[in-house]
Amino acid sequence: MDTLTLSRLQFAVTAAFHFIFVPLTLGLSILIAYMESRYVRTNDEMYLKMAKFWGKLFLINFALGIVTGITMEFQFGMNWAEYSKYVGDIFGAPLAIEATVAFFLESTFIGLWIFGWNKVSKKVHALSIWLVAIATNLSALWILLANGWMQKPVGYVLRNNRAEMVDFSALLTNIYGWLKFGHTLLSGYVLAAFFVMGVSAYHLLKKNRADFFKRSFRIAAVFGLAASIMVIVIGTFHAERVALTQPTKFAAMESVWDTQKGAAYNLLVIPDTENERNAVEALGIPKFLSLLAYHDGNAEVKGLKEFPKEERPPVVPVFFSFRIMAALGFLFVLLSLMATVMSGKDNLEDSRWFLKLMLFAIPLPYLATQLGWLVAELGRQPWIVYGLLKTSDAVSKAISVPQVVASLTGFTLLYGTLVAVDIYLLTTYARKGPDDDLSAILKVSKNQEV
Amino acid sequence: MEFQIIWFILWGTLWAVYFMVDGFDFGVGILHSFIGKTEGEKKTIIRTIGPVWDGNEVWLVTAGGATFAAFPATYALMFSYLYSALLLILFALIVRGVGLEFREKVENAGWKRGCDIAIFAGSLLPALLFGVAFGNIFQGIPMDANGYHGNLLRLLNPYGLLTGILFVLLFIVHGALWLSVKTNGDLSRRASSVAGKSWYALLVVAVLFLIYTAFATNLYANYLENPVWFVVPVTAVLALLGIKLFALKGGYLGSFYASCLTVLTVIFTGVTGLYPNLIPSSLDKNYSLTIFNSSSSPYTLKIMTVVALIFVPIVISYQIWVYRIFRQKLTVDEVLKEGGSY
Numbered sequence: 001m002d003t004l005t006l007s008r009l010q011f012a013v014t015a016a017f018h019f020i021f022v023p024l025t026l027g028l029s030i031l032i033a034y035m036e037s038r039y040v041r042t043n044d045e046m047y048l049k050m051a052k053f054w055g056k057l058f059l060i061n062f063a064l065g066i067v068t069g070i071t072m073e074f075q076f077g078m079n080w081a082e083y084s085k086y087v088g089d090i091f092g093a094p095l096a097i098e099a100t101v102a103f104f105l106e107s108t109f110i111g112l113w114i115f116g117w118n119k120v121s122k123k124v125h126a127l128s129i130w131l132v133a134i135a136t137n138l139s140a141l142w143i144l145l146a147n148g149w150m151q152k153p154v155g156y157v158l159r160n161n162r163a164e165m166v167d168f169s170a171l172l173t174n175i176y177g178w179l180k181f182g183h184t185l186l187s188g189y190v191l192a193a194f195f196v197m198g199v200s201a202y203h204l205l206k207k208n209r210a211d212f213f214k215r216s217f218r219i220a221a222v223f224g225l226a227a228s229i230m231v232i233v234i235g236t237f238h239a240e241r242v243a244l245t246q247p248t249k250f251a252a253m254e255s256v257w258d259t260q261k262g263a264a265y266n267l268l269v270i271p272d273t274e275n276e277r278n279a280v281e282a283l284g285i286p287k288f289l290s291l292l293a294y295h296d297g298n299a300e301v302k303g304l305k306e307f308p309k310e311e312r313p314p315v316v317p318v319f320f321s322f323r324i325m326a327a328l329g330f331l332f333v334l335l336s337l338m339a340t341v342m343s344g345k346d347n348l349e350d351s352r353w354f355l356k357l358m359l360f361a362i363p364l365p366y367l368a369t370q371l372g373w374l375v376a377e378l379g380r381q382p383w384i385v386y387g388l389l390k391t392s393d394a395v396s397k398a399i400s401v402p403q404v405v406a407s408l409t410g411f412t413l414l415y416g417t418l419v420a421v422d423i424y425l426l427t428t429y430a431r432k433g434p435d436d437d438l439s440a441i442l443k444v445s446k447n448q449e450v
Numbered sequence: 451m452e453f454q455i456i457w458f459i460l461w462g463t464l465w466a467v468y469f470m471v472d473g474f475d476f477g478v479g480i481l482h483s484f485i486g487k488t489e490g491e492k493k494t495i496i497r498t499i500g501p502v503w504d505g506n507e508v509w510l511v512t513a514g515g516a517t518f519a520a521f522p523a524t525y526a527l528m529f530s531y532l533y534s535a536l537l538l539i540l541f542a543l544i545v546r547g548v549g550l551e552f553r554e555k556v557e558n559a560g561w562k563r564g565c566d567i568a569i570f571a572g573s574l575l576p577a578l579l580f581g582v583a584f585g586n587i588f589q590g591i592p593m594d595a596n597g598y599h600g601n602l603l604r605l606l607n608p609y610g611l612l613t614g615i616l617f618v619l620l621f622i623v624h625g626a627l628w629l630s631v632k633t634n635g636d637l638s639r640r641a642s643s644v645a646g647k648s649w650y651a652l653l654v655v656a657v658l659f660l661i662y663t664a665f666a667t668n669l670y671a672n673y674l675e676n677p678v679w680f681v682v683p684v685t686a687v688l689a690l691l692g693i694k695l696f697a698l699k700g701g702y703l704g705s706f707y708a709s710c711l712t713v714l715t716v717i718f719t720g721v722t723g724l725y726p727n728l729i730p731s732s733l734d735k736n737y738s739l740t741i742f743n744s745s746s747s748p749y750t751l752k753i754m755t756v757v758a759l760i761f762v763p764i765v766i767s768y769q770i771w772v773y774r775i776f777r778q779k780l781t782v783d784e785v786l787k788e789g790g791s792y
Contacts, residue, residue, distance in 0.1 A: 066547065070511060073514050073515060081527060081529065084529075095518055099512040099516075100762065104765045111505055112775065165747065
């Protein structure tokens with residue numbers, strides 16, 4: 001293998017692992033902030049215990065998101081030096097802004113939140129977790145505006161042998177980036193909601209602390225329902241935008257080979273890349289694909305054959321990733337709808353089959369978010385910046401095969417260990433259940449009352 | 451002033467502040483198993499940096515991001531040329547972070563021992579390698595029209611290693627003083643004693659470094675051309691002496707502030723000498739990466755300047771605010787009682 005293939009693999013490994021930790025952080029921070037705010041407003045200690053219990057799980061996960069995050073920023077320079085030189089003028093800015101505006105905020109206030117229980121007032125303490133939640137979501141915005149630019153480059157001119165920024169506001173208002181932001185953020189919310197529901201289901205099955213976990217389940221169910229509906233709505237807008245700006249990716253997502261007007265949406269498709277056709281194509285809904293992509297049943301959908309072979313993304317993984325992700329998306333709406341209805345009644349703990357289902361559903365949103373990124377990044381190939389720079393021209397010239405073999409091996413082993421530790425700690429602390437002893441953190445407020 | 455010069459100053463400042471704040475984290479990480487005799491003491495030592503280390507590390511992320519945004523060619527070449535060294539730093543920082551965050555998560559002696567090793571190695575290695583990397587940047591990197599001609603072993607040349615040792619000792623003194631200020635009783639006295647003793651080693655290495663720099667690098671050329679800049683290294687030397695002076699009077703807080711100033715001015719001594727280079731070429735001056743030939747466009751630099759001028763002061767303000775919230779000294783008893791809070 002050459003440094004290009006190895007570097008691509010390494011980016012895939014490090015990004016995929018990083019994104020195991022990030023989506024839970026995005027959604028859980030908001031749920032915890034909501035719980036702690038309820039505590040501040042109602043003085044109901046149940047909400048405080050909730051913030052603490054879910055907070056513990058949040059922190060285990062958060063720490064790993066942080067440490068694997070640094071790699072992402074350094075890797076552009078280490079493995080993708082030609083890319084960094086060529087687009088750094090415009091791509092570096094959102095990354096630097098992300099660090100300045102968001103990373104400092106989340107990393108500073110997470111420290112205050114963890115250790116500040118006795119140091120600041122209840123309100124300031126709740127504010128600190130809100131700041132963490134806002135900062136985490138804000139950092140997603142900047143990195144997705146950066147990724148949005150790779151998908152749909154805007155606001156630049158080619159000058160001095162590179163892409164130079166000429167319109168910062170075009171970068172900020174890039175609709176592609178915002179759709180990506182909305183879609184990614186909401187998928188994180190869905191994931192966090194299913195995480196909270198799954199862990200709660202575990203305890204409800206064990207008939208452990210029913211009150212605590214029914215309330216947690218309820219909050220997550222409503223949050224999850226809203227998020228899973230919205231993720232599909234925004235996903236649909238996103239797909240339209242893909243059809244408009246990245247026709248090769250869209251054709252691969254739907255495995256469309258021939259350009260056609262009034263394209264049907266086939267429920268059952270098996271692509272046959274070698275013969276540039278679909279081996280199986282059945283259960284078609286007439287004109288539905290054209291309608292989905294262009295709001296017009298007679299619109300023309302471009303097929304892959306329209307483009308030279310070397311400009312097409314790998315169809316099979318993009319197609320299946322997209323199909324499975326989309327199917328999971330609808331499943332999430334169904335499950336969280338059921339969860340909302342059932343948690344509204346008082347006897348949730350008696351629906352044991354449903355609780356089991358929700359427990360085993362925990363990994364599904366993880367799978368969906370990973371598949372989503374495969375569609376986004378593999379679907380953009382062979383481009384690293386769509387239409388502007390090929391991935392093969394972006395890799396560093398100064399690195400050697402042994403170097404990248406060593407780093408790829410190192411990352412895989414290290415990150416594999418981290419995931420094992422993560423799962424071990426999350427399971428241990430999730431099983432333990434909430435801590436009833438609040439003396440350590442309520443010391444000051446009690447004293448103040450005296 | 452030209453934007454490139456503003457960003458050169460900001461670039462130097464970000465690195466200098468990074469080493470000032472994460473420097474004592476490194477020192478604490480290196481020393482914790484040696485100064486802490488009991489489990490309670492070790493826990494207390496780590497607890498002193500618990501609320502702040504993560505926010506400190508972001509200065510590195512920002513320094514990296516700023517290099518990318520303001521000097522993309524330098525970012526690209528520096529990071530790909532120093533690939534193996536940076537990789538080791540990354541691994542070490544990951545291992546350190548995990549050790550710090552997860553040490554208290556499992557009540558098991560073997561686990562804690564593992565985390566202690568992770569914290570130690572994850573602090574010592576970056577301290578050393580950052581020094582080695584900067585030493586090599588001060589000397590110049592072997593690069594020309596055909597790219598890079600060095601490797602990891604060539605980075606470990608005498609001057610690179612000396613700079614590495616300088617960084618390690620600097621952070622050991624810095625971290626020991628932090629512990630001396632942040633803890634009480636026996637623990638604090640032991641930390642002060644470590645700071646006092648390692649200061650002599652630091653002094654010797656610092657003097658060697660200043661002399662060797664004259665032979666191994668071109669850094670002094672800027673100073674000879676514009677002697678007014680000698681104020682930077684002179685301040686560094688005075689601050690270094692100040693550490694001892696304050697310590698002798700028992701004023702360890704003053705001593706700690708002096709070591710903050712020492713770290714800042716040591717970095718600026720190097721940075722001032724580099725100007726206008728970010729990374730000089732040791733082979734051919736024409737291939738040096740300067741702030742002019744490797745910078746972003748004026749438009750990008752202008753936008754980044756506005757962002758930095760608004761947000762960096764805000765960041766500094768709330769970080770100081772959080773440091774103040776956690777300003778009180780920790781006692782072992784308190785930390786052990788805290789147990790359940792996280």
